[in-house]
Amino acid sequence: MRFRLIHLYHACFTSRKLIHRFLQQDPTLDHLYKWTPTDMQASLFISKDQADRLYSNLYNSKILEKVQNDLEKYHVWTISDEDYPSSLRCIPDPPLVLYGLGQRDLLTYQPSLSVVGTRNPSKEAKFKMLSILGPLIKQEWLFVSGMALGIDGFAHRLAHYYQGKTIAVLGSGLNHVYPKQHEALFEKLITNQLVISEYPPDIPPKKYHFPERNRIISGLSFGTIVIEAKEKSGSLITVDQALEQGREVYAVPGNPLLSQTQGCHKMIQDGAKLVQNTYDLIEDWNQIQEKWGLNLMNNH
Structure with missing residues:
Protein backbone atom coordinates (compact mmCIF):
# COMPACT_ATOMS: atom_id res chain seq x y z
CA MET A 1 0.00 0.00 0.00
CA ARG A 2 2.70 2.50 1.00
CA PHE A 3 4.81 2.15 -2.15
CA ARG A 4 1.72 2.06 -4.37
CA LEU A 5 0.40 5.30 -2.84
CA ILE A 6 3.73 7.08 -3.36
CA HIS A 7 3.88 5.78 -6.93
CA LEU A 8 0.32 6.95 -7.64
CA TYR A 9 1.16 10.30 -6.06
CA HIS A 10 4.09 10.77 -8.44
CA ALA A 11 1.95 9.70 -11.37
CA CYS A 12 -0.80 12.26 -10.76
CA PHE A 13 0.20 14.40 -7.76
CA THR A 14 -1.20 17.53 -9.43
CA SER A 15 -4.72 16.28 -8.66
CA ARG A 16 -5.29 15.23 -5.07
CA LYS A 17 -8.99 14.92 -5.85
CA LEU A 18 -8.21 12.26 -8.43
CA ILE A 19 -6.04 10.35 -5.96
CA HIS A 20 -8.82 10.50 -3.36
CA ARG A 21 -11.22 9.18 -5.99
CA PHE A 22 -8.82 6.35 -6.69
CA LEU A 23 -8.63 5.53 -2.97
CA GLN A 24 -12.42 5.54 -2.65
CA GLN A 25 -12.62 2.90 -5.37
CA ASP A 26 -9.62 0.90 -4.16
CA PRO A 27 -8.63 1.84 -0.54
CA THR A 28 -5.62 -0.49 -0.42
CA LEU A 29 -4.60 0.18 -4.04
CA ASP A 30 -4.36 -3.58 -4.57
CA HIS A 31 -5.71 -3.17 -8.09
CA LEU A 32 -3.55 -0.18 -9.03
CA TYR A 33 -1.60 -2.09 -11.66
CA LYS A 34 -4.55 -4.17 -12.85
CA TRP A 35 -6.73 -1.33 -14.09
CA THR A 36 -6.80 -0.61 -17.81
CA PRO A 37 -7.29 2.95 -19.12
CA THR A 38 -10.91 2.01 -19.81
CA ASP A 39 -11.34 0.90 -16.17
CA MET A 40 -9.85 4.18 -14.95
CA GLN A 41 -12.05 6.24 -17.24
CA ALA A 42 -15.22 4.49 -16.04
CA SER A 43 -14.41 4.24 -12.33
CA LEU A 44 -12.71 7.61 -11.81
CA PHE A 45 -15.02 9.64 -14.09
CA ILE A 46 -12.13 11.07 -16.09
CA SER A 47 -11.63 11.66 -19.80
CA LYS A 48 -9.97 9.16 -22.10
CA ASP A 49 -6.92 11.46 -22.39
CA GLN A 50 -6.59 11.66 -18.60
CA ALA A 51 -6.95 7.90 -18.24
CA ASP A 52 -4.36 7.25 -20.95
CA ARG A 53 -1.94 9.73 -19.37
CA LEU A 54 -2.37 8.25 -15.88
CA TYR A 55 -1.91 4.72 -17.18
CA SER A 56 1.19 5.79 -19.11
CA ASN A 57 2.67 7.49 -16.03
CA LEU A 58 2.14 4.40 -13.89
CA TYR A 59 4.16 2.35 -16.36
CA ASN A 60 6.79 5.01 -16.98
CA SER A 61 10.13 3.57 -15.84
CA LYS A 62 11.56 7.04 -15.16
CA ILE A 63 8.75 7.85 -12.70
CA LEU A 64 9.20 4.48 -11.02
CA GLU A 65 12.93 5.14 -10.73
CA LYS A 66 12.24 8.54 -9.15
CA VAL A 67 9.99 6.94 -6.54
CA GLN A 68 12.70 4.44 -5.61
CA ASN A 69 15.37 7.17 -5.46
CA ASP A 70 13.16 9.38 -3.30
CA LEU A 71 12.62 6.57 -0.80
CA GLU A 72 16.38 6.18 -0.48
CA LYS A 73 17.29 9.88 -0.31
CA TYR A 74 14.44 11.47 1.67
CA HIS A 75 12.20 10.83 4.61
CA VAL A 76 8.82 9.94 3.13
CA TRP A 77 5.56 9.80 5.07
CA THR A 78 2.22 8.68 3.69
CA ILE A 79 -1.13 9.25 5.32
CA SER A 80 -1.29 5.50 6.01
CA ASP A 81 1.96 5.46 8.01
CA GLU A 82 1.89 5.12 11.80
CA ASP A 83 4.28 8.04 12.28
CA TYR A 84 2.25 10.37 10.07
CA PRO A 85 1.32 13.28 12.38
CA SER A 86 -2.14 12.91 13.89
CA SER A 87 -2.48 16.69 13.86
Whole structure:
Protein backbone atom coordinates (compact mmCIF):
# COMPACT_ATOMS: atom_id res chain seq x y z
CA MET A 1 0.00 0.00 0.00
CA ARG A 2 2.70 2.50 1.00
CA PHE A 3 4.81 2.15 -2.15
CA ARG A 4 1.72 2.06 -4.37
CA LEU A 5 0.40 5.30 -2.84
CA ILE A 6 3.73 7.08 -3.36
CA HIS A 7 3.88 5.78 -6.93
CA LEU A 8 0.32 6.95 -7.64
CA TYR A 9 1.16 10.30 -6.06
CA HIS A 10 4.09 10.77 -8.44
CA ALA A 11 1.95 9.70 -11.37
CA CYS A 12 -0.80 12.26 -10.76
CA PHE A 13 0.20 14.40 -7.76
CA THR A 14 -1.20 17.53 -9.43
CA SER A 15 -4.72 16.28 -8.66
CA ARG A 16 -5.29 15.23 -5.07
CA LYS A 17 -8.99 14.92 -5.85
CA LEU A 18 -8.21 12.26 -8.43
CA ILE A 19 -6.04 10.35 -5.96
CA HIS A 20 -8.82 10.50 -3.36
CA ARG A 21 -11.22 9.18 -5.99
CA PHE A 22 -8.82 6.35 -6.69
CA LEU A 23 -8.63 5.53 -2.97
CA GLN A 24 -12.42 5.54 -2.65
CA GLN A 25 -12.62 2.90 -5.37
CA ASP A 26 -9.62 0.90 -4.16
CA PRO A 27 -8.63 1.84 -0.54
CA THR A 28 -5.62 -0.49 -0.42
CA LEU A 29 -4.60 0.18 -4.04
CA ASP A 30 -4.36 -3.58 -4.57
CA HIS A 31 -5.71 -3.17 -8.09
CA LEU A 32 -3.55 -0.18 -9.03
CA TYR A 33 -1.60 -2.09 -11.66
CA LYS A 34 -4.55 -4.17 -12.85
CA TRP A 35 -6.73 -1.33 -14.09
CA THR A 36 -6.80 -0.61 -17.81
CA PRO A 37 -7.29 2.95 -19.12
CA THR A 38 -10.91 2.01 -19.81
CA ASP A 39 -11.34 0.90 -16.17
CA MET A 40 -9.85 4.18 -14.95
CA GLN A 41 -12.05 6.24 -17.24
CA ALA A 42 -15.22 4.49 -16.04
CA SER A 43 -14.41 4.24 -12.33
CA LEU A 44 -12.71 7.61 -11.81
CA PHE A 45 -15.02 9.64 -14.09
CA ILE A 46 -12.13 11.07 -16.09
CA SER A 47 -11.63 11.66 -19.80
CA LYS A 48 -9.97 9.16 -22.10
CA ASP A 49 -6.92 11.46 -22.39
CA GLN A 50 -6.59 11.66 -18.60
CA ALA A 51 -6.95 7.90 -18.24
CA ASP A 52 -4.36 7.25 -20.95
CA ARG A 53 -1.94 9.73 -19.37
CA LEU A 54 -2.37 8.25 -15.88
CA TYR A 55 -1.91 4.72 -17.18
CA SER A 56 1.19 5.79 -19.11
CA ASN A 57 2.67 7.49 -16.03
CA LEU A 58 2.14 4.40 -13.89
CA TYR A 59 4.16 2.35 -16.36
CA ASN A 60 6.79 5.01 -16.98
CA SER A 61 10.13 3.57 -15.84
CA LYS A 62 11.56 7.04 -15.16
CA ILE A 63 8.75 7.85 -12.70
CA LEU A 64 9.20 4.48 -11.02
CA GLU A 65 12.93 5.14 -10.73
CA LYS A 66 12.24 8.54 -9.15
CA VAL A 67 9.99 6.94 -6.54
CA GLN A 68 12.70 4.44 -5.61
CA ASN A 69 15.37 7.17 -5.46
CA ASP A 70 13.16 9.38 -3.30
CA LEU A 71 12.62 6.57 -0.80
CA GLU A 72 16.38 6.18 -0.48
CA LYS A 73 17.29 9.88 -0.31
CA TYR A 74 14.44 11.47 1.67
CA HIS A 75 12.20 10.83 4.61
CA VAL A 76 8.82 9.94 3.13
CA TRP A 77 5.56 9.80 5.07
CA THR A 78 2.22 8.68 3.69
CA ILE A 79 -1.13 9.25 5.32
CA SER A 80 -1.29 5.50 6.01
CA ASP A 81 1.96 5.46 8.01
CA GLU A 82 1.89 5.12 11.80
CA ASP A 83 4.28 8.04 12.28
CA TYR A 84 2.25 10.37 10.07
CA PRO A 85 1.32 13.28 12.38
CA SER A 86 -2.14 12.91 13.89
CA SER A 87 -2.48 16.69 13.86
CA LEU A 88 -2.44 16.64 10.04
CA ARG A 89 -4.52 13.52 9.59
CA CYS A 90 -7.64 15.27 10.87
CA ILE A 91 -7.47 18.51 8.85
CA PRO A 92 -9.51 19.14 5.70
CA ASP A 93 -7.53 17.97 2.67
CA PRO A 94 -4.55 16.45 4.53
CA PRO A 95 -1.37 15.92 2.49
CA LEU A 96 -1.30 12.34 1.24
CA VAL A 97 2.49 12.20 0.98
CA LEU A 98 5.21 14.29 2.64
CA TYR A 99 8.92 14.42 1.80
CA GLY A 100 11.51 15.57 4.31
CA LEU A 101 15.18 16.18 5.07
CA GLY A 102 16.60 16.51 8.56
CA GLN A 103 15.42 15.29 11.95
CA ARG A 104 12.51 12.97 11.18
CA ASP A 105 11.12 12.84 14.74
CA LEU A 106 10.37 16.57 14.77
CA LEU A 107 7.34 16.06 12.53
CA THR A 108 5.21 14.79 15.42
CA TYR A 109 6.70 17.02 18.13
CA GLN A 110 4.52 19.10 20.46
CA PRO A 111 4.06 21.79 21.55
CA SER A 112 4.53 23.35 18.15
CA LEU A 113 3.54 26.87 17.22
CA SER A 114 3.17 28.20 13.68
CA VAL A 115 4.91 31.53 13.28
CA VAL A 116 3.95 33.63 10.25
CA GLY A 117 4.09 37.21 9.08
CA THR A 118 5.07 39.71 6.45
CA ARG A 119 8.06 39.34 4.13
CA ASN A 120 8.85 43.01 4.85
CA PRO A 121 8.83 43.34 8.64
CA SER A 122 9.33 46.55 10.57
CA LYS A 123 12.42 47.27 12.64
CA GLU A 124 10.40 46.26 15.73
CA ALA A 125 9.67 42.75 14.49
CA LYS A 126 12.87 41.02 15.56
CA PHE A 127 12.65 42.51 19.03
CA LYS A 128 9.03 41.34 19.36
CA MET A 129 9.97 37.84 18.26
CA LEU A 130 12.99 37.63 20.51
CA SER A 131 11.07 38.79 23.57
CA ILE A 132 7.94 36.66 22.99
CA LEU A 133 9.30 33.57 21.22
CA GLY A 134 12.79 33.45 22.74
CA PRO A 135 11.62 32.10 26.12
CA LEU A 136 9.54 29.42 24.35
CA ILE A 137 12.74 27.96 22.90
CA LYS A 138 14.00 27.42 26.45
CA GLN A 139 10.65 25.75 27.20
CA GLU A 140 11.43 23.39 24.26
CA TRP A 141 8.65 24.57 21.98
CA LEU A 142 8.96 23.98 18.23
CA PHE A 143 8.28 26.66 15.61
CA VAL A 144 6.72 25.85 12.24
CA SER A 145 7.03 28.32 9.38
CA GLY A 146 7.41 28.56 5.61
CA MET A 147 11.07 29.61 5.12
CA ALA A 148 9.95 32.76 3.30
CA LEU A 149 11.80 36.05 3.58
CA GLY A 150 11.01 38.20 6.61
CA ILE A 151 9.21 36.76 9.64
CA ASP A 152 9.41 33.12 8.48
CA GLY A 153 13.15 33.15 8.01
CA PHE A 154 13.76 34.89 11.31
CA ALA A 155 11.60 32.34 13.18
CA HIS A 156 13.75 29.51 11.80
CA ARG A 157 17.00 31.34 12.52
CA LEU A 158 15.88 32.19 16.04
CA ALA A 159 15.15 28.55 16.86
CA HIS A 160 18.32 27.29 15.19
CA TYR A 161 20.63 29.89 16.77
CA TYR A 162 19.37 29.16 20.30
CA GLN A 163 19.48 25.39 19.68
CA GLY A 164 15.73 25.05 19.64
CA LYS A 165 13.48 23.17 17.23
CA THR A 166 11.89 24.25 13.97
CA ILE A 167 10.20 22.84 10.87
CA ALA A 168 10.19 24.60 7.49
CA VAL A 169 7.34 23.78 5.10
CA LEU A 170 8.28 24.53 1.50
CA GLY A 171 6.12 25.53 -1.44
CA SER A 172 8.40 23.58 -3.77
CA GLY A 173 10.09 20.21 -3.96
CA LEU A 174 13.15 19.71 -1.78
CA ASN A 175 15.48 19.96 -4.79
CA HIS A 176 14.30 23.53 -5.41
CA VAL A 177 15.20 25.87 -2.55
CA TYR A 178 13.01 28.96 -2.61
CA PRO A 179 13.75 31.78 -2.07
CA LYS A 180 17.35 31.51 -3.30
CA GLN A 181 18.44 33.89 -0.54
CA HIS A 182 17.69 31.11 1.95
CA GLU A 183 19.91 28.41 0.48
CA ALA A 184 22.36 28.71 3.40
CA LEU A 185 19.46 28.59 5.87
CA PHE A 186 18.09 25.51 4.10
CA GLU A 187 21.44 23.72 4.53
CA LYS A 188 21.43 24.49 8.26
CA LEU A 189 17.85 23.32 8.70
CA ILE A 190 18.33 19.98 6.94
CA THR A 191 21.32 19.32 9.19
CA ASN A 192 19.80 19.98 12.60
CA GLN A 193 16.11 20.71 12.05
CA LEU A 194 13.49 19.47 9.56
CA VAL A 195 12.39 20.70 6.13
CA ILE A 196 9.30 19.14 4.54
CA SER A 197 7.20 19.47 1.41
CA GLU A 198 4.16 17.74 -0.03
CA TYR A 199 5.57 18.24 -3.52
CA PRO A 200 7.82 15.57 -5.05
CA PRO A 201 11.47 16.69 -4.82
CA ASP A 202 11.89 17.70 -8.49
CA ILE A 203 8.83 19.99 -8.56
CA PRO A 204 9.77 23.70 -8.84
CA PRO A 205 7.81 26.37 -6.93
CA LYS A 206 4.50 27.52 -8.38
CA LYS A 207 2.52 30.55 -7.25
CA TYR A 208 -0.43 28.44 -6.07
CA HIS A 209 1.82 26.17 -3.99
CA PHE A 210 2.36 28.79 -1.30
CA PRO A 211 -1.23 29.36 -0.17
CA GLU A 212 -1.72 25.59 -0.58
CA ARG A 213 1.15 24.68 1.75
CA ASN A 214 -0.17 27.04 4.44
CA ARG A 215 -2.69 24.41 5.57
CA ILE A 216 0.28 22.22 6.52
CA ILE A 217 1.98 25.02 8.46
CA SER A 218 -1.14 25.65 10.55
CA GLY A 219 -2.09 21.97 10.68
CA LEU A 220 1.14 20.87 12.35
CA SER A 221 0.60 23.20 15.29
CA PHE A 222 -1.92 23.77 18.04
CA GLY A 223 -1.93 27.47 17.17
CA THR A 224 -0.72 30.09 14.71
CA ILE A 225 0.78 33.41 15.77
CA VAL A 226 1.00 36.36 13.39
CA ILE A 227 3.92 38.62 14.32
CA GLU A 228 3.29 41.34 11.75
CA ALA A 229 1.03 41.47 8.72
CA LYS A 230 -0.47 44.08 6.46
CA GLU A 231 -4.24 44.14 6.23
CA LYS A 232 -4.23 42.12 2.98
CA SER A 233 -1.17 40.02 3.78
CA GLY A 234 -0.76 36.50 2.45
CA SER A 235 -0.07 35.46 6.04
CA LEU A 236 -3.78 35.80 6.72
CA ILE A 237 -4.38 32.82 4.42
CA THR A 238 -2.63 30.72 7.07
CA VAL A 239 -4.93 32.26 9.68
CA ASP A 240 -7.98 31.25 7.64
CA GLN A 241 -6.60 27.72 7.37
CA ALA A 242 -5.97 27.59 11.12
CA LEU A 243 -9.52 28.71 11.86
CA GLU A 244 -10.93 26.10 9.47
CA GLN A 245 -8.85 23.47 11.25
CA GLY A 246 -10.08 24.52 14.69
CA ARG A 247 -6.66 25.79 15.76
CA GLU A 248 -5.90 28.71 18.05
CA VAL A 249 -5.06 32.05 16.40
CA TYR A 250 -2.86 34.70 18.02
CA ALA A 251 -1.77 38.18 16.98
CA VAL A 252 0.94 40.49 18.28
CA PRO A 253 -0.04 44.18 18.42
CA GLY A 254 2.31 46.97 17.44
CA ASN A 255 2.62 50.60 16.46
CA PRO A 256 -0.77 51.53 14.94
CA LEU A 257 0.97 53.88 12.51
CA LEU A 258 2.87 51.03 10.82
CA SER A 259 1.26 49.27 7.85
CA GLN A 260 2.91 46.00 9.01
CA THR A 261 0.72 45.89 12.14
CA GLN A 262 -2.66 46.67 10.58
CA GLY A 263 -3.44 43.05 9.77
CA CYS A 264 -2.72 42.00 13.36
CA HIS A 265 -4.93 44.74 14.77
CA LYS A 266 -7.74 43.73 12.44
CA MET A 267 -7.33 40.11 13.57
CA ILE A 268 -7.62 41.16 17.21
CA GLN A 269 -10.75 43.15 16.41
CA ASP A 270 -12.16 40.03 14.77
CA GLY A 271 -11.46 37.84 17.81
CA ALA A 272 -7.87 36.62 17.57
CA LYS A 273 -6.12 36.28 20.92
CA LEU A 274 -3.88 39.23 21.69
CA VAL A 275 -0.36 38.20 22.72
CA GLN A 276 1.62 40.68 24.78
CA ASN A 277 4.17 38.31 26.26
CA THR A 278 5.34 34.69 26.40
CA TYR A 279 3.09 33.86 29.33
CA ASP A 280 -0.03 34.45 27.22
CA LEU A 281 0.98 31.55 24.98
CA ILE A 282 2.17 29.20 27.72
CA GLU A 283 -1.01 29.72 29.72
CA ASP A 284 -3.15 29.01 26.67
CA TRP A 285 -1.21 25.83 25.82
CA ASN A 286 -1.61 24.55 29.37
CA GLN A 287 -5.36 25.11 29.19
CA ILE A 288 -5.94 23.38 25.86
CA GLN A 289 -3.79 20.25 26.24
CA GLU A 290 -6.75 18.25 27.52
CA LYS A 291 -8.88 19.40 24.59
CA TRP A 292 -6.27 18.17 22.12
CA GLY A 293 -5.86 14.78 23.79
CA LEU A 294 -2.90 12.67 24.78
CA ASN A 295 -1.64 12.17 21.22
CA LEU A 296 -0.76 15.85 21.01
CA MET A 297 0.56 16.28 24.52
CA ASN A 298 3.98 17.75 25.09
CA ASN A 299 6.26 14.82 24.32
CA HIS A 300 9.53 15.89 25.91
